[in-house]
Amino acid sequence: MLAYFPSLYPDEIIYSGIARYHLMSGNRTQKQTIFDLFGSRLVCATADLPSHLSALAARSGTVYTTEELIKNHTLYPYYTSYGSKDKAKELFRLMAEGSNRGESHVLMGIPACKIKLPTKLKYCSSCYQDDTKKYGEPYWHRCHQLPGVHICPMHKSILKVSTVEYSTLHHKFSFVSLTNYNESDYTEPVVDSSWLDYLTFIAVQSNLLLHSQQIIKEESASYRKLPSMEGYRTVGGRVRINRLIQNFRNSYTDKLLEYLDCGIDSNSSDTWLHKIIRNQEEITHPLRHLLIFGFLEKSVAGFSVTTNNFPFGNGPWPCLNKAADHYNQMVIDKCVVTRCSTTTKPVGTFHCNCGFIYSRRGPDTCDEDMNRIGRIKNFGSIWLDKLKCLNESSITLRQKAKILGVDPGTVKNQTELLNSNKAALRTKKNQNYLARSKRNRNNEKGFLQTKVKRKVDWNQRDEILYVLVVETVGQMKRLPNPERISLASIARHTDLGQLKQKLIKNLNKLPKTNEFINKHIDSTEAYQIRRLIWAANRLHEVEGRMSGWRVLKLAGLNHPLRKEVEIKFMELLR
Known part of the structure; x- marks a missing residue:
């Protein structure tokens, strides 16, 4: 078991956490870090769908479960969002237990798809600054590494493309931390200003798929049944596919579709859009589903594509616990989005640090919806303490309900629950008391004192x-x-x-x-300088001379060196 493993930040990919661990561990090589974390030196540095995560969870102790790592810190929720449950289970198994190189990607049809994986890792400058202020260091976000995502879903700014490679083709065992990356060394893609609304929609909706807590099986046939498709259906229920494709291409433009690797050949009758509408049983990339969804909402239903398509906004959200001092203040930063099993509409569950948890069905259509509670899932200690105080007063039941922000029936039910818990505790205490001998009862005070935990000096x-x-x-x-x-x-x-x-x-x-x-x-610089001095002294003792490349090799360092390390290196060579 590891003595230490860094806490993974919200929306951080496992690749990023391992890179941060490597810096903190002081290991000379990346393979040593991989062996420490997985018990094997052959685990690749995969950004999207890593494997052997059961081994990582076991070695980290009780910090993370395999399910938490896969669902919260990989792209698993994104790629399984529109797939079958069987494929999702098989992908989960491959990522947990380990697989042959590329097996997870082959299972999801990624190599065969025309939508290519990003070539470099991406980041947002605003996220970089916010993370540094909040956590003391930046990190690689999941939502920035998705195919087709070129906009930050939080800040709506164009993502910067780093020089760190996304695939394992040229750096099979290399984990690069964003902290160790030179922020000024990037390229910013040139994006047509007319595409920004569409790209923002894709980024926000892709991020929503990442945070979905259940598999969303969207039957392709459901597209034909949408009210938005009314203008494309014949009396017999057939789809006017040529008209649909023409309007689809006019809406997005061929240049944008080609930019997203989703181009449509006007002379073909077997394009990816044909296959989705016909409901053929084959894997379809989530990005293409999002394009269809955006097209139907924009061109038929009359809704314009906006920069805020997250069903409950981007947060923070207000705590609606009337018993808390922070009532109606924007203090909640955790919203778990699921789907209603009957209506398929999104359901948001909001968790406050005070213990108050509530949910409501979405999407939010106006600012007033933010102050609406559908169901209270947990009241929390602050709300229950307030109820105890009110029960000791002489005010009426309706007045208590108004103060606590619930109906009178809820006040009665929670009061009965509190009383039943008190009665159970009282009964247990009486039973323990009667079971004691007379001598123990006379020495009750001394007995309790012996059980008091000694204060630490x-x-x-x-x-x-x-x-x-x-x-x-x-x-x-x-x-x-x-x-x-x-x-x-x-x-x-x-x-x-x-x-x-x-x-x-x-x-x-x-x-x-x-x-x-x-x-x-x-510090990183101080440790590298110590290794340089040690390597130089070692070479002098053993060989009586030294050369620059031998010093670096023995010290386990490579160019480019940091400024202080470079200065010391040049001094040693004089």
């Missing part, structure tokens, strides 16, 4: 840990092969036993130890 613990940490850092600096000094490596080398986790989790309560660690911990 953090000052004393700080002194003990300080001595151990100082000794450990000294030993690490004397190692024959330099190792990066970090909090995790100090904890790994220190003989602390059960105190190891306390050192990591409670460092803010150990001021003396914390100050020493902050002074001696290695």
Whole structure:
């Protein structure tokens, strides 16, 4: 099991988390990092549909389950959104257990599809800045790496194309962190201004597919039954396919369709649009479904393609817990979107940190919808504490309901539930009390005192840990092969036993130890300079001479070097 694995940020791809882990671990090679995380050196650096995730989940302990990694940090929800449940289960198995190279992609028809995968990883400058302010570092977002997505769904800005390769063709075992990437080294694609609304629609809808919590099986036949298709149906129910294709091409333009790898040959009677409308049993890329959806909404139903097609907006959303001080304030940043099993309309479930969870059926059509509750799924401790206080007062049932923002029946039900819980606790306490002997009852106070958990003396613990940490850092600096000094490596080398986790989790309560660690911990530049000095000294001792490339090879470094490291490297060669 790993001593440490970084927390994955919202919408972060696993590739990005592994790249950040590699920087923190101080490993000399990427293959060593891959072996640490997966127990194998043959796992490829895959950005979209990685494999062997059960091994990664097991080695990270109880931090993440395999399902959480696959559904929240890969493109699995996107590619299974319009597919069959059998294919989704098989893809999940391949990603969890591991597969031959490219097997997951072949299963979903990606190599055979004309819609090509992105060649480079993409990022949004606004997201880069926001993530750095909020988390202290930027990271690669899932929603930016989807095929056909050239706009950030959050900021509606054009994505920048990095120099980091998307596929594993030329860097099979290389994970590149966005933190380590030079932000100024990018290209910004030239996009026709008339395409922006369409591309924004695709980005927002693609992001919605990523955050869907269930498989959306859209039968192609349903397109023929939509009211939007009324003008394309004959009396006998057949589709006027030529008229549909002509209007479809006029709406998007052939240039945009070619740009998205979704061009339609006017002379063919077997295009991808024919196949979707005819409901042929074959895999169809989610991007093409989104194009049809956008076309029908825009040209037939009378709705214009806007830059805000997320069914409940892009957040944050208000907390509607009337018992909380932050009532009606925009403090909720988590909205889980599912589909109603009867109407297929989107259902948003909003989670507030106060424990209040509510849901409503969408999509939102006006600003007032944001303040509407369909169902309360959890009241939370703040709401229940308020109910207890109101029950001790003399106000009426309707007044309580008005204060709490619910109906009187809900107040009665929750009060009965509270009382039943109290009664159950009281009964259990009485049974335990009667089971005690007379001697135990007379010594109840002393008995309870012996069960009180002893308070930790953090000052004393700080002194003990300080001595151990100082000794450990000294030993690490004397190692024959330099190792990066970090909090995790100090904890790994220190003989602390059960105190190891306390050192990591409670460092803010150990001021003396914390100050020493902050002074001696290695930055990336400092660690690389230490390796250069060690490599140079080693070559002098063994061979009596040194050359630049030998120093870099022994130190495990490559060009380009960071500025401080480059300066030290040139000094060593003089």
